[in-house]
Amino acid sequence: MLLDPLQARHVLQTALARRFALLAVNADSPAALTDVLEAALRCDAPVIIETSLWQLTGHSFGAGDPALGLARYLVQLALLANSPRYNTIPVLLHTDHIQGPVTLPLLKAALSGLDCGLPTAPGSVRPPTLSPSTISLDSSRLTEAENIATIVGLGQESVRCNRAVTLEMEAGVDDGVTPADVAERLLGGVEEQTPGTVHLWAPGVGTQHGLGSQDAFSSDAVRSHQLLASRLLGRPIGIALHGSSGLPEIRLREAVAAGAVKVNWSSESLLIRSTAARDYYRIHADRLEKAHPQWKVTAMDNGVQTYVSGHYIPRVMELIGILGGCGAASTFRP
Numbered sequence: 001m002l003l004d005p006l007q008a009r010h011v012l013q014t015a016l017a018r019r020f021a022l023l024a025v026n027a028d029s030p031a032a033l034t035d036v037l038e039a040a041l042r043c044d045a046p047v048i049i050e051t052s053l054w055q056l057t058g059h060s061f062g063a064g065d066p067a068l069g070l071a072r073y074l075v076q077l078a079l080l081a082n083s084p085r086y087n088t089i090p091v092l093l094h095t096d097h098i099q100g101p102v103t104l105p106l107l108k109a110a111l112s113g114l115d116c117g118l119p120t121a122p123g124s125v126r127p128p129t130l131s132p133s134t135i136s137l138d139s140s141r142l143t144e145a146e147n148i149a150t151i152v153g154l155g156q157e158s159v160r161c162n163r164a165v166t167l168e169m170e171a172g173v174d175d176g177v178t179p180a181d182v183a184e185r186l187l188g189g190v191e192e193q194t195p196g197t198v199h200l201w202a203p204g205v206g207t208q209h210g211l212g213s214q215d216a217f218s219s220d221a222v223r224s225h226q227l228l229a230s231r232l233l234g235r236p237i238g239i240a241l242h243g244s245s246g247l248p249e250i251r252l253r254e255a256v257a258a259g260a261v262k263v264n265w266s267s268e269s270l271l272i273r274s275t276a277a278r279d280y281y282r283i284h285a286d287r288l289e290k291a292h293p294q295w296k297v298t299a300m301d302n303g304v305q306t307y308v309s310g311h312y313i314p315r316v317m318e319l320i321g322i323l324g325g326c327g328a329a330s331t332f333r334p
């Protein structure tokens with residue numbers, strides 16, 4: 001089931017209390033959405049799907065229009081997550097690495113509800129809309145003041161349109177361990193103006209986006225930032241870990257024990273899917289000749305996607321297990 005912002009907040013707080021983390025997969029295509037939900041179902045685990053600007057503007061979703069892309073992404077995920085097959089699994093949609101001039105207008109529109117292109121039902125005043133479960137933006141090119149102002153702008157929009165919002169705030173996730181005074185200024189600056197909106201904190205903890213070495217990762221930094229953020233905001237705040245792809249299993253387990261509740265996973269996901277697709281086309285190159293009797297079934301999208309799934313789903317399940325999520329979906333069923 002696709003969760004709303006308040007349900008998402010409850011899942012994140014439960015994860016922190018019980019010390020497990022949700023895998024947050026940066027899903028690049030409709031087929032990847034299906035594979036992630038299938039892995040979550042097999043593990044009976046809550047899961048986060050996240051999407052970045054490059055997906056929203058890409059051919060699979062908005063084809064240049066990020067608002068259309070997010071609406072299409074939400075419609076596809078809502079249909080899938082609320083279907084009988086997957087509706088027992090808590091699914092969060094998170095906006096990840098949104099940046100540039102589109103950031104505030106896109107995310108304001110998202111939290112107030114995106115038009116899904118369906119007609120207004122009799123007796124309703126507006127057509128059905130969908131919103132992400134949780135929202136973040138890429139602050140890597142923002143000053144501290146701009147970062148605060150953008151997050152506050154989202155909090156104010158939430159009040160204006162009377163829609164709950166569950167925000168992740170980040171600071172220099174690729175820049176080494178974030179100093180405590182930076183956390184105090186950023187989180188304190190937001191809480192003072194729009195209290196109760198930030199529920200995830202993504203400081204730098206020594207990781208880097210990409211597939212490089214993660215030797216600088218510090219679980220102590222995760223622990224100290226989890227405690228600091230919770231103290232500053234006066235409520236339990238879990239850590240969102242960016243740049244998990246190169247982290248070995250033991251470090252992932254340490255991160256969860258220290259208070260990570262959301263582990264972003266993108267680079268390795270892309271690598272597995274692209275490598276499998278490359279292998280599929282290489283292995284079946286002869287069948288893709290037009291004279292081959294099986295060329296059509298080999299060329300169909302389902303051919304390559306089924307092959308990719310076979311390599312991808314087991315790794316997603318393995319990661320969910322490492323993060324302690326297996327069986328956790330049952331916690332949230334009535």
Ligand SMILES: [Zn+2]
Binds near residue numbers: 097173264
């Ligand atoms: Zn990230």
